[in-house]
Amino acid sequence: MELVYRYIEEHQDMYVKWLQDLCQIPSVSTQNRGIQEASQMVADFLKQQGGCTEIIATTGHPVVYGHFFSGDKKTISFYNHYDVQPEDPIESWHCDPFAAEIHGDVLTARGSADNKGALMARICAIHAYQQVYGELPINVKFIVEGEEEKGSLNLPDFIEKHPDKVQADLCIWENGIIYSDKSIELKMGTKGILYIELAAKGANSDMHSLNAAIVENPAWRLVWALSTLKDQEEKVLIDKFYDRVLLISDDERKILESMDYPEEETLQRYGLNQFLLNLTGTPLKEKLIFQPTCNICGIYSGYSGEGSKTVLPSEARAKLDFRLVPDQDPEEIVQLLREHLDRHGFEDIEIFARKGTRAAKTDPGHPLVVKVMQAAEKVSGKPPQKVLMNPGSGPMYRLCQQFGIPTVGFGVGNSDSRKHAPNENIYVSDYIYGIKMVAAVIREFA
Numbered sequence: 308m309e310l311v312y313r314y315i316e317e318h319q320d321m322y323v324k325w326l327q328d329l330c331q332i333p334s335v336s337t338q339n340r341g342i343q344e345a346s347q348m349v350a351d352f353l354k355q356q357g358g359c360t361e362i363i364a365t366t367g368h369p370v371v372y373g374h375f376f377s378g379d380k381k382t383i384s385f386y387n388h389y390d391v392q393p394e395d396p397i398e399s400w401h402c403d404p405f406a407a408e409i410h411g412d413v414l415t416a417r418g419s420a421d422n423k424g425a426l427m428a429r430i431c432a433i434h435a436y437q438q439v440y441g442e443l444p445i446n447v448k449f450i451v452e453g454e455e456e457k458g459s460l461n462l463p464d465f466i467e468k469h470p471d472k473v474q475a476d477l478c479i480w481e482n483g484i485i486y487s488d489k490s491i492e493l494k495m496g497t498k499g500i501l502y503i504e505l506a507a508k509g510a511n512s513d514m515h516s517l518n519a520a521i522v523e524n525p526a527w528r529l530v531w532a533l534s535t536l537k538d539q540e541e542k543v544l545i546d547k548f549y550d551r552v553l554l555i556s557d558d559e560r561k562i563l564e565s566m567d568y569p570e571e572e573t574l575q576r577y578g579l580n581q582f583l584l585n586l587t588g589t590p591l592k593e594k595l596i597f598q599p600t601c602n603i604c605g606i607y608s609g610y611s612g613e614g615s616k617t618v619l620p621s622e623a624r625a626k627l628d629f630r631l632v633p634d635q636d637p638e639e640i641v642q643l644l645r646e647h648l649d650r651h652g653f654e655d656i657e658i659f660a661r662k663g664t665r666a667a668k669t670d671p672g673h674p675l676v677v678k679v680m681q682a683a684e685k686v687s688g689k690p691p692q693k694v695l696m697n698p699g700s701g702p703m704y705r706l707c708q709q710f711g712i713p714t715v716g717f718g719v720g721n722s723d724s725r726k727h728a729p730n731e732n733i734y735v736s737d738y739i740y741g742i743k744m745v746a747a748v749i750r751e752f753a
Contacts, residue, residue: 308685311746315435319739322431323414325352326738329389329423330407330416336390336457342368345389349426349451356433358449363469365461368453372472375433375447382446383752384475386706387426388455391418392727399729415732420724424733425482425741426451428719432745444753448475450706455481458502458661459702466705477675478707479748480716483694484724485737486567490689491744493679494716495671498599499631500700501640501663505529507623507656513609516617526608526623532653533625536601541583543601545647551634555597562671562693563596564589569722576723596696600630629663630700637663667703668696669713675752679715682747686740691717717744 315322329352334345346362346369353360353373360373368390394404394417402408407416416423429449436443450472452462466473483492507525514522537543555563570587574580582591604627609620629640641660648656669676671693683691697716707714719741725731 308743308747308750311435311439311750312743314439315431315739315742315746318435319735322427322434322742323409323735323738325431326414326419326424326427327407327409327416329427330414330419331405333394333405334390334418334453335393336368336454338393339368342390342453346371346451346453349389352427352430353449356430356437358433358447363465365454365465367461370453370462370465371449371451372469373449373451374472375443377443377446380445381477381752382448382475383749384448384450384473384478384712385426385429386478386703387429387449387451387481388422388453389426389451390453390456391421391423392456394729396729401730404729404731409735412734412736413732414735414738415730417731419733420482420718420720420731421726422455422481422718424720424738425718428738428741429479429745431742432749435742436746436749443749445749447749448472455701459664459705462702463662463705470710473706473710473712475712477679477752478712478714479679479745480703480714481701482718482720483716484718484720484722485734485740486692486722488689489687489740490692491683491687491717492692492694493676493683494694494697495676495714496668496696497666497701497703497716498696498698499635499637499664499666499704501629501631501637502604502661503627503629503641503644504659505532505625505627505656506659507532507653508621510619510621513621514619516619519619522619524619526620528653529606529608529623529625529656532648532651532656533603533606535647535651535653543599545601545640545643546650547643548599548640551636551639552599553633555593558672559597559695560589562695563592566592566596566694567692568592568595572722595698596694597632599632599635600628602628602630604628630698631663631666632696633666633668635666637665664700664702665704665708666696666700667708667714669708669715671695673713676713676715678751679717679748682751683717683744685751686744686747717741
């Protein structure tokens with residue numbers, strides 16, 4: 308692999324330029340910006356490396372599919388996305404979020420860490436490997452969607468219509484971080500998610516607040532309903548909510564105990580004094596990785612502008628997300644929530660639920676996952692940092708686990724990459740390191 312590593316180092320300026328080119332396209336899926344340009348650029352990069360490439364239309368944004376066929380051999384698929392979050396608040400960036408500027412070792416751009424850096428590292432690794440060895444020793448597939456940041460709404464339709472394109476022996480998931488000591492984070496699962504909106508309605512229009520003495524305020528009603536969902540000890544109070552939550556195995560607990568979570572660094576970064584319930588150590592990591600959540604994302608009602616307006620609102624809404632763990636079913640959680648609200652006298656509160664996705668988990672002892680672990684240790688000289696489930700969510704179950712495809716994720720981010728926030732960034736050195744990691748996985752897998 309030294310020949311490949313040397314080639315990567317000698318051509319790193321070109322590989323960085325490729326990433327900058329993609330990051331300079333503002334492919335914001337929720338605002339339908341730059342989608343055609345970004346999908347076409349990804350397809351062009353794959354074609355340039357010799358991949359059989361298609362831009363496959365969906366009812367939303369297209370999926371870019373690439374296939375490098377090497378005969379009757381094992382197949383790795385790479386799942387990534389070319390869409391990014393909006394750049395707001397723009398005034399908090401210290402440079403243009405789509406200029407992809409480099410200062411020292413830091414490349415700052417929306418999408419650099421989530422997820423264009425990891426995507427381009429994989430494409431660059433294909434290029435470098437082929438330049439040195441002439442051909443790939445395995446089959447490689449790329450599945451690159453354009454709606455991950457808005458919930459992968461049309462990926463299930465792509466999967467249903469193109470099951471042959473999804474099949475693989477192993478899927479490498481979208482991202483992860485490289486630690487300061489250059490050890491590599493490997494993620495072997497992801498939490499599921501259910502996103503809902505609750506709506507309480509009152510009069511047919513806003514009213515003068517003098518009527519609050521005799522007319523019900525839907526904002527109060529919504530607050531009272533929300534207060535029944537969780538107690539101050541962070542326990543979700545919906546009946547049967549925890550019934551399907553799996554117990555942690557002894558092997559999983561050992562991995563959890565060995566997992567490095569930067570408690571002090573995280574608290575300092577966000578200006579916090581402590582975590583919920585004052586948790587630390589393994590109990591903190593267990594709650595983060597293996598426990599489901601019920602989170603209020605936003606509440607809105609009435610008047611919230613400058614100054615005062617004495618109003619009795621006609622409607623109140625709250626957005627919530629539930630991060631789910633194996634084997635919780637999002638459709639069942641919706642039904643349990645409906646029953647809970649009805650039981651507490653809130654039959655009138657409406658539930659608007661997006662189609663959720665289940666949690667996904669891969670056995671860390673799976674032989675092909677072990678191959679990735681071995682590659683990570685060979686590249687860094689250090690054991691990888693194992694994360695059994697990413698606390699965030701994604702369409703991993705739909706794309707992989709429902710077909711029995713094992714999954715492991717890694718990427719080129721860092722512990723302060725600021726994904727979804729202003730000044731998203733990666734280190735250029737981590738990006739080059741990530742290219743080497745992908746090349747090593749291809750070699751180890753073969």
